[in-house]
Amino acid sequence: MSSEENLKQEDLLKVDYKPAAKDWQDPTIDFEAKRGNWCYSGVLDSLDYLDMPHPEKKWAPTDEDWLLPENWKEIILDGLRLRLDRFRTLRLFMDTCVRCGACADKCHFFIGSGDAKNMPVLRAELLRSVYRKEYTLAGKLMGKMVGARELTIPVLKEWFYYFYQCTECRRCSVFCPYGIDTAEITMLVRELLAEVGLSIDWIVTPVANSFRTGNHLGIQPHGFVDSMEFAADDLKDIIGMDVEVPINKKGAEILFIIPSADYFAEPHYYTLLGYMALFKEIGLDYTFSTFASEGGNFGLFHSHEMIKRLNAKTYEEAKRLGVRYILGGECGHMWRVYHQYMSTMQGEQSNLEVPKSPITGTVFENAKTTKMIHIAEFTADLIKHGKLKLDPSRNDHWTPTYHDSCNPARAMGLLEEPRYILQHCCNNFVEMPDNTIREKTFCCGSGAGLGTDENLEMRLRGGLPRGNAVKYAQDKYNANILLCMCAIDKATLPAVCDFWAPGVQVGGVHEMVGNALIMTGEEERKVDLRGQPLSGKEGAKDV
Amino acid sequence: MSLWFSIIVILVLIAIPWVGAGIPGIQTLFGVVIPYIAIAVFLVGFVLKVLKWAKSPVPFRIPTTSGQQKSLPWIKSANLENPHNLAGVIGRMLLEVLFFRSLFRNTTTAINEGDKVTYGSTKYLWAAGMAFHYGFLLIILRHFKYFVDPTPQFVNWLQYMDNFFQIGLPIIYLTDIVFMAGVGYLLLRRLFDAKIKYISLPSDYFPLLLLIGIGTTGILMRYFTKVDIVSIKELGVGLLSFSPVVPEGISAVFFIHLFLVNCLLMYIPFSKLMHMAGVFMSPTRNLVNNNRVKRHINPWNYDVKVHTYEEYEDEFRDVMKGAGLPLDKEPAKEKE
Numbered sequence: 001m002s003s004e005e006n007l008k009q010e011d012l013l014k015v016d017y018k019p020a021a022k023d024w025q026d027p028t029i030d031f032e033a034k035r036g037n038w039c040y041s042g043v044l045d046s047l048d049y050l051d052m053p054h055p056e057k058k059w060a061p062t063d064e065d066w067l068l069p070e071n072w073k074e075i076i077l078d079g080l081r082l083r084l085d086r087f088r089t090l091r092l093f094m095d096t097c098v099r100c101g102a103c104a105d106k107c108h109f110f111i112g113s114g115d116a117k118n119m120p121v122l123r124a125e126l127l128r129s130v131y132r133k134e135y136t137l138a139g140k141l142m143g144k145m146v147g148a149r150e151l152t153i154p155v156l157k158e159w160f161y162y163f164y165q166c167t168e169c170r171r172c173s174v175f176c177p178y179g180i181d182t183a184e185i186t187m188l189v190r191e192l193l194a195e196v197g198l199s200i201d202w203i204v205t206p207v208a209n210s211f212r213t214g215n216h217l218g219i220q221p222h223g224f225v226d227s228m229e230f231a232a233d234d235l236k237d238i239i240g241m242d243v244e245v246p247i248n249k250k251g252a253e254i255l256f257i258i259p260s261a262d263y264f265a266e267p268h269y270y271t272l273l274g275y276m277a278l279f280k281e282i283g284l285d286y287t288f289s290t291f292a293s294e295g296g297n298f299g300l301f302h303s304h305e306m307i308k309r310l311n312a313k314t315y316e317e318a319k320r321l322g323v324r325y326i327l328g329g330e331c332g333h334m335w336r337v338y339h340q341y342m343s344t345m346q347g348e349q350s351n352l353e354v355p356k357s358p359i360t361g362t363v364f365e366n367a368k369t370t371k372m373i374h375i376a377e378f379t380a381d382l383i384k385h386g387k388l389k390l391d392p393s394r395n396d397h398w399t400p401t402y403h404d405s406c407n408p409a410r411a412m413g414l415l416e417e418p419r420y421i422l423q424h425c426c427n428n429f430v431e432m433p434d435n436t437i438r439e440k441t442f443c444c445g446s447g448a449g450l451g452t453d454e455n456l457e458m459r460l461r462g463g464l465p466r467g468n469a470v471k472y473a474q475d476k477y478n479a480n481i482l483l484c485m486c487a488i489d490k491a492t493l494p495a496v497c498d499f500w501a502p503g504v505q506v507g508g509v510h511e512m513v514g515n516a517l518i519m520t521g522e523e524e525r526k527v528d529l530r531g532q533p534l535s536g537k538e539g540a541k542d543v
Numbered sequence: 544m545s546l547w548f549s550i551i552v553i554l555v556l557i558a559i560p561w562v563g564a565g566i567p568g569i570q571t572l573f574g575v576v577i578p579y580i581a582i583a584v585f586l587v588g589f590v591l592k593v594l595k596w597a598k599s600p601v602p603f604r605i606p607t608t609s610g611q612q613k614s615l616p617w618i619k620s621a622n623l624e625n626p627h628n629l630a631g632v633i634g635r636m637l638l639e640v641l642f643f644r645s646l647f648r649n650t651t652t653a654i655n656e657g658d659k660v661t662y663g664s665t666k667y668l669w670a671a672g673m674a675f676h677y678g679f680l681l682i683i684l685r686h687f688k689y690f691v692d693p694t695p696q697f698v699n700w701l702q703y704m705d706n707f708f709q710i711g712l713p714i715i716y717l718t719d720i721v722f723m724a725g726v727g728y729l730l731l732r733r734l735f736d737a738k739i740k741y742i743s744l745p746s747d748y749f750p751l752l753l754l755i756g757i758g759t760t761g762i763l764m765r766y767f768t769k770v771d772i773v774s775i776k777e778l779g780v781g782l783l784s785f786s787p788v789v790p791e792g793i794s795a796v797f798f799i800h801l802f803l804v805n806c807l808l809m810y811i812p813f814s815k816l817m818h819m820a821g822v823f824m825s826p827t828r829n830l831v832n833n834n835r836v837k838r839h840i841n842p843w844n845y846d847v848k849v850h851t852y853e854e855y856e857d858e859f860r861d862v863m864k865g866a867g868l869p870l871d872k873e874p875a876k877e878k879e
Contacts, residue, residue: 096821413612
């Protein structure tokens, strides 16, 4: 039902925003009919590797029996009580919502699906109704009249369906007058679901891989080395110079951590080539690590505990290698963790130093404690100080527009740095409409562990607002590449663009840097990092 | 259904004092006992609720950043949308609390011409919210003239402003119109916007109807039925000075008005109306976005099972050696 060939733009554009006839308090979901909108359950090997509870055999959402433990209800309610005591956010978000509905049409999944339960307010009510029943006097006495619901297996299934239809993008929280953040609610409900063995595979298997091999794709150390050498060879073909790629090098000044897709998938790969070119040109003393070979933290999509379990390797590896500080590549959720969770979870790092650019001498006071800076901050500083020779005309075959990735935008505020870089590396940079960028940016529709195949219909629906804004830039300005700073974006926006704005490619910010960068001793560039001929070099256009 | 349930409850709440106040000797109940109970329930309930929230810690610093961060000195940061210091947080909270900043961002989404998703600016909800809240605030402040003798000077000022246009006789208070229009819009919106109607619970209609009831009885007393202001003030001043008396000749409309206000007070601590306190405590709004500068402490931060480099190298030592990677521990000599 949901294979890409069967999905058509005109069908997915017929969104009916009128709520269903049945009361929202009815939890029943026909999983069979909703194929394409949910994800497969976690495989048992992965769950075992992580010591997570799970049923005796693998279950499918279409099964009647989800093989829950006998005391599932007790586990959930105890878990909910524990979290109410641990998270002020949860307590407040349960009590203060006035159901004004300002969030309703801010969610990309609601805009693309019209399913009322994808309005953030109702998504939260799915939990809130149970909270009222169990923990408030009014809910106990008045039941349905105050929107209280008994926790039943259908309610649990409904949670599984809708809390795995939220990408934790936080767009709704920008518009909420009380700052209610659905991402927080989704994270906590997913924790509860995991405790009774309900999880999705595109989260738990990447988590297990990350735990074991250091990266979510499960690439082992020798595979990592091969990939990097391959990339160095590719880059050599373009710039005509050897490129050294330091890996696990003790005593390097900087540990550089990137999402693993950068060395394994397109179009991420071209961003990796951009990094390599940049570091070679400035002579940076850095190292990759095979152990910390993943910046992305799939633990964020699973539980707070899992964030910490996966994140621990960052500082452990920095210490082991004896670096001064850490530089992080282009990634989305990775930066939510590094920015908002890492120092709280892992503590002060007295053996690292406050990041200081070896090229410009800039001290990054904004990372005084975590000792970790974003590559966009690093590169913007280089450009500002005139340390890079850039030829933006080498990107003239591109008319780029920029997609603010959710987490760097709404959980950090990294808005100007990438734009500053792009304005210096590209001549044709254009913006999408105001309501779709910066803090109001729209998610790719596949974040938070939902970037898998079996839920493609929901991903494309969730991708409608982003895809449509891209289409706008394509129609109006002839935009032909969508740049972004998130590995999940780079992995999933190509499908979104193919579907909603065919003809627009997807790339990274440092791909543009790598293209524009004039390197000392390089051969005259004839192709960009993708191997495509540069404007003017193919004789098509005068520069 | 939700609406009808709320209407019935409100009608019952109106009927109680209407019938009750007519029974001789029982006026003390409505004029003194219930008001004191209501205020006690409100104060105690309110404080307990806030304490309950405060008891749960804020384990992570997770502000929603709605503007540019402070990073490099030459990039202008948006301190009010993404605060990097306490001043920024105070500014952000003032904008939120006084001007409903986040609601001001509201947009309305539509799919036009079949394939264009558009986001129009919409300020109606914001405007109605502002009208209702500020109208209500000013009306409450104006009511100090019924509790304090002589009437405080600020109340005279407010009344002067409120009567500025000198329309009608008695002169119509602008705040009455603004308040009723604001609440009215909020109610109509719940009834006529299909999405909002779908999510509305009795606990959404009830407070609006209660406010409309309070406003209507107030307006009735001022503009349409004669009430004995002097007696009412005697009652109000008596209540506030803890020497309550119930003068003769107070009309039933007043008791309905007072009873509904008491119901509202008692309802607040157990309802969504606690958003008035919650908004100050929201961790996505009231925290400084300085996570990388200053460590935030989680009081329940606990140790977790991690996968160490040592375990990693133990598993992959041979392939690492084969790939020429440096090792912390050399592999044991193999027998070949």
